[in-house]
Amino acid sequence: MDHTIPEIVIGRLPLYLRELSRMAGESGKIKTSSHELAQRLGISPAQIRKDLSHFGEFGKQGTGYHISYLIERLTDILHLNDEWPVALVGAGFLGQALASYRGFQRRGFAITCVFDSDPAKVGVKAGGLVVQDAATMATRLREAGIRIAILAVPADAAQATADALVAAGVGAILSYAPVSLTVPPGVSVSYSDPVVQLQQMTYHLSIENE
Structure with a gap:
């Protein structure tokens, strides 16, 4: 690159x-x-x-x-000739929606595993995949060689989860958690926060009304 x-x-x-x-x-x-x-x-x-x-x-x-x-x-x-496997961490309302979204696969990505630390969510299905215990995440990611993860966990769990992902060999994280993450050099983090984007739009709306 x-x-x-x-x-x-x-x-x-x-x-x-x-x-x-x-x-x-x-x-x-x-x-x-x-x-x-x-x-x-x-x-x-x-x-x-x-x-x-x-x-x-x-x-x-x-x-x-x-x-x-x-x-x-x-x-x-963009290295999209082959499909990239993706891990999804967090099986709440947002995680369920992301796991069910078919647009990822049409554009070169496939969510192949879902993890959560909540015992009530482990074992249920999200987008057709059985939610696995986050305690097994590091081992399973290493075994599968997964390098991309989507983070859909609460803000207070985001940094620890990101640390665990990096330790498991993940080099790219798409985070939906409303908090900035600290990662080592060489690890790429992107954020998707609709509230931040709405706040940017209200600024522009206020300028138009002046």
Whole structure:
């Protein structure tokens, strides 16, 4: 992986891939342009061209991008050719919803195991998977070689759970817990907090009303 490429650029690549995949589903559509992508995504054409230029040449000026080729290249760049197994920690209401969400598998990820520390949840099903005891998590993750985990636990349990995941060899964590995590260098953490996102939107709404 080229660590000189800004993280914000990497963060936009899945957006491009998602929109290109939607375009590929449109009857008869073979090519697109940075201007069309920009209109669909609300990103400037220059920014799109600059982002893609980090990874080589994908199209010629005036002729645009071949959609299927660009999808193939972005899939390679994001290492999505093979399905990634994912562990889900937390089988509460949010965990149940995440375990049942089929969008992960369509985009290269499969939740293959679910863990919880609550005895009342262990043994029940979440998204068709039997919830396992979190006490067995480290051993099972190592045996399966799972490197990605989704964290759907309360804030007060998040750091200890993240520590356990890292110790078990997990190198990437998507956290839904409303707290910042401390992880060693080389471990990637992303956050999904709808409250924070709503708070950002209320700021913009207040600016519009001034």
